[in-house]
Amino acid sequence: MFEFSLNKSSGPAAPRLGEIVTARGVVPTPAFMPVGTYGTVKTLTPEELRAMGAGIILSNMYHLYLRPGVEAVAQLGGLHRFMHWDGPILTDSGGFQVFSLAPFRKVSDAGVTFRSHLDGSSHFLDPEKVVALQEALGVDLMICLDECPGYPAPEDEVRRAAARTLEWARRSRAARKNPEAALFPVVQGGMLPELRREQAQALRELNFDGYALGGLSVGEDKELTWEMVAATTPELPQDKPRYLMGVGTPEDLVAGVALGVDMFDCVLPTRNARNGMAFTNGGRVVIKNAAYALDPGPLDDACDCYTCRNYSRGYLRHLYVSREILAFRLLTFHNLYYYLDLMVKMRQAIAADRFAAFRREFHQNRLNGGKASG
Amino acid sequence: MFEFSLNKSSGPAAPRLGEIVTARGVVPTPAFMPVGTYGTVKTLTPEELRAMGAGIILSNMYHLYLRPGVEAVAQLGGLHRFMHWDGPILTDSGGFQVFSLAPFRKVSDAGVTFRSHLDGSSHFLDPEKVVALQEALGVDLMICLDECPGYPAPEDEVRRAAARTLEWARRSRAARKNPEAALFPVVQGGMLPELRREQAQALRELNFDGYALGGLSVGEDKELTWEMVAATTPELPQDKPRYLMGVGTPEDLVAGVALGVDMFDCVLPTRNARNGMAFTNGGRVVIKNAAYALDPGPLDDACDCYTCRNYSRGYLRHLYVSREILAFRLLTFHNLYYYLDLMVKMRQAIAADRFAAFRREFHQNRLNGGKASG
Numbered sequence: 050m051f052e053f054s055l056n057k058s059s060g061p062a063a064p065r066l067g068e069i070v071t072a073r074g075v076v077p078t079p080a081f082m083p084v085g086t087y088g089t090v091k092t093l094t095p096e097e098l099r100a101m102g103a104g105i106i107l108s109n110m111y112h113l114y115l116r117p118g119v120e121a122v123a124q125l126g127g128l129h130r131f132m133h134w135d136g137p138i139l140t141d142s143g144g145f146q147v148f149s150l151a152p153f154r155k156v157s158d159a160g161v162t163f164r165s166h167l168d169g170s171s172h173f174l175d176p177e178k179v180v181a182l183q184e185a186l187g188v189d190l191m192i193c194l195d196e197c198p199g200y201p202a203p204e205d206e207v208r209r210a211a212a213r214t215l216e217w218a219r220r221s222r223a224a225r226k227n228p229e230a231a232l233f234p235v236v237q238g239g240m241l242p243e244l245r246r247e248q249a250q251a252l253r254e255l256n257f258d259g260y261a262l263g264g265l266s267v268g269e270d271k272e273l274t275w276e277m278v279a280a281t282t283p284e285l286p287q288d289k290p291r292y293l294m295g296v297g298t299p300e301d302l303v304a305g306v307a308l309g310v311d312m313f314d315c316v317l318p319t320r321n322a323r324n325g326m327a328f329t330n331g332g333r334v335v336i337k338n339a340a341y342a343l344d345p346g347p348l349d350d351a352c353d354c355y356t357c358r359n360y361s362r363g364y365l366r367h368l369y370v371s372r373e374i375l376a377f378r379l380l381t382f383h384n385l386y387y388y389l390d391l392m393v394k395m396r397q398a399i400a401a402d403r404f405a406a407f408r409r410e411f412h413q414n415r416l417n418g419g420k421a422s423g
Numbered sequence: 424m425f426e427f428s429l430n431k432s433s434g435p436a437a438p439r440l441g442e443i444v445t446a447r448g449v450v451p452t453p454a455f456m457p458v459g460t461y462g463t464v465k466t467l468t469p470e471e472l473r474a475m476g477a478g479i480i481l482s483n484m485y486h487l488y489l490r491p492g493v494e495a496v497a498q499l500g501g502l503h504r505f506m507h508w509d510g511p512i513l514t515d516s517g518g519f520q521v522f523s524l525a526p527f528r529k530v531s532d533a534g535v536t537f538r539s540h541l542d543g544s545s546h547f548l549d550p551e552k553v554v555a556l557q558e559a560l561g562v563d564l565m566i567c568l569d570e571c572p573g574y575p576a577p578e579d580e581v582r583r584a585a586a587r588t589l590e591w592a593r594r595s596r597a598a599r600k601n602p603e604a605a606l607f608p609v610v611q612g613g614m615l616p617e618l619r620r621e622q623a624q625a626l627r628e629l630n631f632d633g634y635a636l637g638g639l640s641v642g643e644d645k646e647l648t649w650e651m652v653a654a655t656t657p658e659l660p661q662d663k664p665r666y667l668m669g670v671g672t673p674e675d676l677v678a679g680v681a682l683g684v685d686m687f688d689c690v691l692p693t694r695n696a697r698n699g700m701a702f703t704n705g706g707r708v709v710i711k712n713a714a715y716a717l718d719p720g721p722l723d724d725a726c727d728c729y730t731c732r733n734y735s736r737g738y739l740r741h742l743y744v745s746r747e748i749l750a751f752r753l754l755t756f757h758n759l760y761y762y763l764d765l766m767v768k769m770r771q772a773i774a775a776d777r778f779a780a781f782r783r784e785f786h787q788n789r790l791n792g793g794k795a796s797g
Contacts, residue, residue, distance in 0.1 A: 087741070087747060092749060117741040126735075131737075131738050133734055342491065343498050359507045363491070363495065363498075363505075364462070364505050364506065367461070367495075367505075370490070371490060374752070377748055
């Protein structure tokens with residue numbers, strides 16, 4: 050089952066409160082989905098994700114398809130059992146990965162032929178197969194195969210990719226066999242607001258469970274990102290969730306929510322943690338800085354996560370400098386907690402009709418972060 | 424405070440049951456101490472160590488002295504607070520590390536000059552300084568600086584090192600300022616049983632809180648190791664704990680307990696986990712083996728640890744092959760749980776007067792491990 054209830058909205062491109070209801074749990078929106086590319090949110094256990102308030106996670110069909118293989122995951126009981134996460138899972142179709150990772154690819158209306166970035170082996174995926182593979186994984190939310198043009202790209206290429214993405218969404222919809230798993234198409238259209246509007250309108254008519262906004266945050270100026278989002282959300286049905294793919298920083302989450310986005314995912318909190326960077330209420334902390342060597346304070350004074358309650362910056366720096374795995378765990382835990390907590394705060398602000406004030410304070414706090422910010 | 428109560432013993436070199444009592448907790452013996460070299464038992468949190476039944480952990484003065492520095496740990500509240508572990512901690516003096524890791528060293532009766540294996544910087548440690556540094560860390564059990572001869576080594580060198588280690592034990596005892604922390608000398612003596620006996624007798628007269636057996640498992644045949652242990656334990660006071668340093672495999676723990684050893688530490692369970700090797704009741708499992716790719720069973724059928732309750736071999740293999748940090752966590756958790764559980768089983772067997780039967784079954788089970796053993 051998949052349902053979305055919109056509980057509060059103040060306009061077509063304005064902050065909204067809702068709930069995604071699946072057989073595996075209810076997720077309040079706006080929601081951030083921790084990324085578990087290979088069937089693991091890097092460094093963490095599912096129990097830790099639950100404890101920090103994660104309600105839904107994202108995994109990646111392209112990556113699991115290449116390793117260990119969708120058939121292997123299915124034989125081991127499906128993705129939930131495989132990774133021991135019993136909440137909802139959304140899988141990205143892999144469209145973006147084929148276009149960003151594969152060393153070779155050839156796209157036609159039929160589908161896409163590409164070589165694996167792991168071993169160079171050759172593969173063919175089409176919209177039908179991508180739906181079938183996601184159904185075999187047993188996930189709760191599926192994404193249609195899309196074509197993601199590069200940036201910048203010639204206008205005819207962007208238009209061709211958008212048209213193909215739309216046609217592939219139609220085919221994906223027809224190929225669907227399991228009504229229990231939701232299916233979202235991807236709105237493409239490059240940096241052409243009119244094209245994005247058209248795409249959104251056309252996909253809306255096909256009446257999907259929700260809608261993903263793709264091809265953004267691919268190198269363009271932030272201003273352009275938000276112009277595209279603002280062009281798209283008003284054209285999408287109000288009573289369906291909107292998912293902004295692969296975006297972004299804490300500032301991006303706030304900007305996205307402001308424009309009516311309901312779902313986000315991004316590798317930043319997990320990847321940056323492994324690179325020693327923490328997101329805090331006072332701004333970014335680069336933990337290897339010598340200034341933290343004797344610092345007895347927590348990573349983030351305003352945070353009550355496991356890491357901040359129990360460990361000093363001095364200890365975290367020591368672990369990180371020593372390349373200890375616990376450093377990556379503790380920083381990942383904090384960063385995801387920070388992201389999920391930011392979503393909680395935004396939901397509370399929307400509920401209390403004070404999102405605009407929240408947004409001003411959010412930016413003000415980061416400006417006042419003092420020596421901790423960056 | 425530090426007390427040891429011997430609750431059951433069947434002879435001078437036979438299995439014993441006891442309790443180490445410290446201000447930070449009571450530890451039943453025979454005990455295995457997980458190794459936390461740099462102030463972290465690699466990949467795990469203190470809560471996880473507690474959950475798997477660890478009562479005491481080991482850290483290393485030499486490593487902490489070089490990074491982040493003892494003064495830094497002291498400024499950050501001492502080693503317990505630094506690493507967020509509130510149970511007892513034993514620190515090795517660093518004698519073994521100076522002799523095994525330092526690229527240059529010069530030993531005299533005064534002490535040892537060596538270069539850091541991290542940055543080549545020059546350092547001098549003597550018995551008094553090593554006690555003072557361990558007191559500054561705030562640990563519960565300290566080890567005297569010793570000289571560990573290589574193996575094989577000329578007899579005169581072995582004798583000189585043993586004499587020096589004995590003299591250093593005297594000086595360490597005199598240098599001690601904090602009566603709350605226990606102090607153990609190290610029995611050296613190479614592979615000369617008579618010399619080990621003499622050393623044990625001489626150290627016994629100095630009346631320490633407990634006694635460490637050092638310079639073993641350094642490349643000699645296993646038979647020789649146990650001959651040295653068997654020569655030593657009868658000469659040590661019955662009412663003081665005996666700690667066999669850096670040993671060993673599960674088989675070694677069983678053999679050591681059989682000879683009256685009370686305390687063990689070893690990097691094998693943690694290091695091998697990071698190399699993809701699991702200790703199980705059926706023998707060793709090398710998780711990357713292709714045979715496990717579709718295996719839905721747990722790592723160890725007879726284990727009820729977190730890893731074995733929740734994850735399949737197929738998933739663990741996938742994580743390990745993908746170099747996912749969660750693989751190292753889950754394998755480390757299992758291996759340490761296996762070691763600690765083995766100690767529980769040995770204590771139960773001693774209490775029930777069936778250690779000999781336990782030992783036979785232990786070896787039998789490993790021979791019958793079938794395809795999982797190795």
